[in-house]
Amino acid sequence: MKNENKGEKGFDAIALGLFASRLESVCDEMGAVLRNAAFSPNIRDRLDYSCAIFDARGELGAQAAHIPVHLGSMAYAMGDIVDRLSWQAGDQVILNDPYLGGTHLPDITLIAPVFAGETLMGFVVNRAHHADIGADTPGSMPVSSSLEEEGMVIEPVHLVRAGERDHEVWNGILAATRNPRAAEGDLTAQLSANRAGRQRLQALIEEQGTAVFSAGMEALNAYGERLARSVLEKIPDGSYTFTDWLDDDGQGQERIPIQARVTVRQGHIEVDFTGTAEQVSGNVNCPLSVAAAGVYYVFRCLMPPQTPACAGVFRNISLHAPAGCLVNARFPAAVAAGNVEASTRVVDVIMGALAQAIPDRMAAASHGSMNNLA
Structure with missing residues (x-):
């Protein structure tokens, strides 16, 4: 049963611990989907990927224990990305531009908004390293002197709009790679991971109610701030x-x-x-x-x-x-x-x-x- 008033009463330590664990479990499941569905050894074997949840303002809410540099950089830049774009249910935005929230070009990020009705509640995000993004040398890690030498630069753009894939964007990215089939498999795995995360997070919001969920995110960040400050x-x-x-x-x-x-x-x-x-x-x-x-x-x-x-x-x-x-x-x-x-x-x-x-x-x-x- 939903309890829209619970958030007004705050979270005790046990309730907040359970809330945090449930968010983290969503990120863990996203990672499992991504790893199991991906084609390349970069993701399946090297585990070079990360998954996270952000609130509607772009503030980090939870992440799995994946790659620190991935999500540390996203935590720093996500707010700007959120403000740059309009969002609707079923969207997925893709990017790898290091100057707009990325890290380096082989790391491709997919962002999916999560709605409760018409209300934007947050985002699920994953970032994964691709074997090739179109640089002159295999591996897309060349001895380069400019960004354009390192491969295809993807500024934040909708790969999926309201559940429909933008085939021009999709085909353009695949065409830039040496192995389009492998790239297609990895990108599809990333899309699937976000879909799984969105479903789980929507179920959690529906169970708790939007007020309780929002209060939980605020309480979690307040607790994190207090704990960090004590250190x-x-x-x-x-x-x-x-x-x-x-x-x-x-x-x-x-x-x-x-x-x-x-x-x-x-x-x-x-x-x-x-x-x-x-x-x-x-x-x-x-x-x-x-x-x-x-x-x-x-x-x-x-x-x-x-x-x-x-x-x-x-x-x-x-x-x-x-x-x-x-x-x-x-x-x-x-x-x-x-x-x-x-x-x-x-x-x-x-x-x-x-x-x-x-x-x-x-x-x-x-x-x-x-x-x-x-």
């Missing part, structure tokens, strides 16, 4: 700076610095990348959303296991990076390796800064690479 307040106030270097950009530029100053004030965190190198000719640049994913990941690692994967967790963390620097690159800078190399080195830089404040809680740095081989 961040334990970091001593101060300003902590650390610098690390990328070896080179593949185009002849070596020793490329990434610098961050982490300022802590009573549980509020400001991360400033002033001092980082300007964007380079090679493809180790990244948009700010990808750098944000690395920053979020480090702070999330400090939090207890029960911390919900929601937007509230990151509300007390702000970022700044000069426009045109390596971690806030301007279009059309190449970014294929920024998602896998620069983002990993950002993690080491933030860990290095925090090690000055909480040395007993920070792990040693890794070697700052995802070890990709093309």
Whole structure:
């Protein structure tokens, strides 16, 4: 039975825990559908995909334990995507543009709105790495110097409108790939994952009622913010700076610095990348959303296991990076390796800064690479 008044009374700890678990289970089921239906080893075997739920404003509500850089960047950019487009039941929007919420071009994102009647309640989203998106070299991870060399750029566009596939968009994407049949299989799997997620989320909303569901999302984010704040307040106030270097950009530029100053004030965190190198000719640049994913990941690692994967967790963390620097690159800078190399080195830089404040809680740095081989 629906209980439209329950949301006005708030959620106790048990009810909120159950609500969070049910959201996460939707994301887990989306991931299972995507993996089992996909064609390529990238998704089936490497598990290079992520699934999440966002509220109607584009704030992260839940995610499965998949790829941090995927959903950290989406959490940072989803609000802008939501505002750019109009939405109706049965839609699915596709994108991979790194400067409009993507990471790098092989990562293709599908977004499906979830409605209760005429009311937009949220979105289900999945992102998956494709073996090819049309670059000159197989794998679509070339030693590139501009975005157009890295493959087909898909700005946010409707792939499905009100349940009907846009065949011009669909065929255009498949035509850009070396293996259209494999691409078709993976994209179909992504569409199916969102359909499954939409059905499950609609069932949850119908069971609880729209007021209770909305109240649950707000309560979950408020809880995440409180829990995160309790951890961040334990970091001593101060300003902590650390610098690390990328070896080179593949185009002849070596020793490329990434610098961050982490300022802590009573549980509020400001991360400033002033001092980082300007964007380079090679493809180790990244948009700010990808750098944000690395920053979020480090702070999330400090939090207890029960911390919900929601937007509230990151509300007390702000970022700044000069426009045109390596971690806030301007279009059309190449970014294929920024998602896998620069983002990993950002993690080491933030860990290095925090090690000055909480040395007993920070792990040693890794070697700052995802070890990709093309």
